[in-house]
Amino acid sequence: MIDGAILVDQDARLVWSNDKHVWFSDKQIAMLGFRSPADAIGQPVERIIPHSRMREVVETGRSLPLDIMRYGEHTLLVSRLPLRDEQGQVIGALAFALKNSLTYLRPIADRFNKLQSRLTRVEQELAASRASQYTVENLIGFSQPMLQVKRLVRRAGQIRSAVLLLGETGTGKELVAQSIHASSDRAHRPFVAVNTAAIPENLLEAEFFGVAPGAYTGAARQPRPGKFQLAHGGTLFLDEIGDMPLPLQAKLLRALQEREVEPLGSNQVIKVDVRIIAATSRPLAEMVRSGTFRSDLYYRLNVFPIQLPALRDRKDDLEILAPLFSEKIAISLDQPMREFTPAALDALRQHDWPGNVRELANVIEQVYVRTEGERIRAEDFADILPSAAIQPPAPPDRKRSLNAAMDELERALILESLEDCRGNKLEAARRLGLSRTNLYAKLRKHGIASHSDD
């Protein structure tokens, strides 16, 4: 009866899978550089099945007995169960999948598909809407920093306190805010986002608190609700909170403390019940010290902070993010999907990604638009990524000896490799094509400090 079954250990690493592989295609396995599905054993489950919820099962100990999910072209009915030892400790989890080809599942699958298309229609109608579109499964990544973010997101969904999201531009702050809302008990209520930096200062107050009818010349006769009123019962996402002018910070603090707002031109207050998620890419704590951000508002918002990692600090995630964006972009451009050559993935790892995941998506889109070919190769990034690694090496200083130039290049390559492998010398040696002993000798030769003995 079972079309797919997998077993993971308590760290959500794949321990076993049956030989039907409904969750992943041969193509996917090849893309990850594996020779056969057996090579996937021991890998974090999200590396093979990016949207997997098995980690949630091992981390929470709760089963997800009935879930309908789409994997590639299949609609699967998935049951996930935690496995416990005699003391009741979770030691892993088991998942079974049934394809909808089974006749007796047809009615449920048909109903699901019908509901799904109805949902897609409604979602399209609500495109500019107040419902959040993303859940924690849309947060892609299995690196340690990202797994920690997912844990905090789930935790934030269970509490009602304010959340402060800190992270560089493009690290997924809005995506995380939507995921928190979607996993909270306010999920069926509005999610309203307001970007402080995008609104002219003189309009901010009206935007936040609304306008009473006839409040000023030209104001409409109907009252105009502010974002607080629109988010009533749900979540208000205050993006770029660090850009909020000081006078408005005082008014915002008052609204949060009193749980009421006063629309512009009105002398009446309106009760509001909103959960606040604020975000900024600015150093808010420093701004408090320099007096450009109110400390009382900061403490009010900083109840449950979540720091989103920069992409350069979780480069392992590139290998799943890049193919996922490639697939998304191929679909949106109506082109066949292009896989990455290993050298192309390596080129992505060399880049520092100041614009983070948003930049990655843009870069891949540019490759699709500017280049041709079945696969994405390292050369395709030549005019797009300013990374030194993909540029031709700088012309040598003719006055130096060949030996000095070679030494300098060797030192730079070793340092770069160590940085990419986060100091893991065994891995760095493998990438450089050196034996471990040889690498150690070169570290000594170049005076590169050896901090760890991995």
Ligand SMILES: Nc1ncnc2c1ncn2[C@@H]1O[C@H](COP(=O)(O)OP(=O)(O)OP(=O)(O)O)[C@@H](O)[C@H]1O
């Ligand atoms: N972990 C992730 N998994 C999948 N997609 C991601 C992830 N992080 C970011 N993205 C994608 O990157 C883009 C930028 O994300 P988002 O707008 O949430 O970033 P942000 O931190 O709010 O940026 P800004 O500070 O510039 O507003 C979006 O398309 C989002 O879907």
